[in-house]
Amino acid sequence: MAHKVLFLTLKVFDFTGGIEKVCRTICRSLYDLSEEELVAPTVHCMYDKDFNRDSRYLRKQQYVAFDGNRKYFVIKSLLKGMQSDVVLLSHINLLSIGYLIKRFSPKTKVYLIAHGIEIWRKLPETKLKALNRLDKIFAVSHYTKEKIKSEHKIxxxxxxxxxxxLDPFYYFPKDFSKPTSLLKRYHLTTNHTILISLSRLSSSEKYKGYDNVIKILPQLIEKDPNIVFLLAGKADEEEQARLENLIKTYKIGNHIKLIGFVDEAEISDHFLLSDIFVMPSKKEGFGIVFIEAMASGLKVVAGNKDGSVDALNNGKLGKLVDPDNLNEVEQVLSELLAQPSGDVEKLALQKNVYEVFNYEKYRENIKHIILNGTIC
Structure with a gap:
């Protein structure tokens, strides 16, 4: 008999952040497992609108969008959860519902997917109690696991x-030419050497590492006057002003472009445009953007103090640096820039990242979690 599974989410199709990408991949896993008649899934999404559902990831009858009606979401999820064999929570903000389901239906297995900073913060006693009542927590990286253990004594x-x-529908390019449309958009040529970072630019989250890239840019420009740093991501007003001041301070206005939000459909093209993806962060839960960049054949430089270590497979797929050591960041970037990748190297990187982070392996893990409560 198929296992009845309820997957509770905040957003899936109405937003394009890392957690939402994970949720979409889990949805597709449940879809595939339902085709094998192993799982009878239902996905409840608190904030999505029904018409934004992507049919590649879920059937209509498997998905309920609540359009921000939190009260209705809680009631329906609680009732459905008590009738389910397994409940998956996509975010710690759904913990209270999971706790109630477990309390009223002890036989139901309740699992939490733990991503990063949302679960590292200090939690009130009520949440800690609920966290300990879960059957298991699945952390997206070893760093996140260790933070949960140390912060919450789990x-x-x-x-x-x-x-x-990687998303099951992620596009693996075979032509690595720099897209002409983006060269024109950013007033660049094929002679430019392009670094790129892509992240949320928030005044409250100064750990992504792009500040340090800005600080070493003058030294990199001395070695290669054609270097341009594309800093992608939507910035809040305070962060935008701070970044503009930094650019003036380091006198790099002709070598950096704040390009703002990049639509998901254009992300791989931006990777093709670039020569190195660099984001030496310190508090990354995992960093899906790293594996997406490598799947586009792009070299990656990341920090060695957070979940980026998992995303780069302990440095086997890209370069890990001490994010606080500017000399090390500069040296590694200089070494990589001196040895541009050809198509053969890019294809090899694609193959390697696929072998480690392919969707098929992930779906098998989701299947084992549902059937056995553990990863295969």
Whole structure:
């Protein structure tokens, strides 16, 4: 008999952040497992609108969008959860519902997917109690697992690492030419050497590492006057002003472009445009953007103090640096820029990242979690 599974989410199709990408991949896993008649899934999404559902990831009858009606979401999820064999929580903000389901239906297995900073913060006693009542927590990286253990004193046996994967529909380019349309848009030529970072630019989250790239840019420009740093991501007003001041301070206005939000459909083209993806962060839960960049054949430089280590497979797929050591960041970037990748190297990188972070392996892990409560 198919396992009845309820997957509770905040947003899936109405937003394009890392957590939402994970949610879409889980949805597709449930879709595939339902085709094998192993799972009878239902997905409840608190904030999505029904018409934004992407049919590649879920059938209409498997998905309920609540359009921000929190009260209705809680009631329907609680009732459905008590009738389910397994409940998956996509975010710690759904913990209270999971706790109530577990309390009223002890036989139901309740699991939490833990991503990053949302679960590292200090939690009130009520949430800690609920966290300990869960059957298991699946952390997206070893760093996130260790943070949960140290911050919340959760037993090691209750936490397993479930690395994220590439979206099942991620496009693997075979032509690595720089897109002409983007060269024109940003007033660049094929003679430019292009670094890129892509992240949320928030005044409250100064750990992504792009500040340090800005600080070493003058030294990189001395070696290569054609360097341009594309800093992609929507910035809040305070962060925009701060970044503009930094650019003036380091006198790099002709070598950096704040390009703002990049539509998901254009992300891989921006990777093709660039020579290196660099984001030496310190508090990344995992960093799906790293594996997406590498899947586009792009070299990656990331920090060695957070979940980026998992995303780069402990440095086997890209370069890990001490994000606080500007000399090291500069040296590694200089070395990589001196050895541009050809098509053969880019294809090899694609193959390697696919072998580690392919969707098929992830779906098997989701299947084992549902059927056995553990990762295969």
């Amino acid at each position: 037993s090691d046996h209750k936490i397993e690492v479930l690395n994220n994967c």
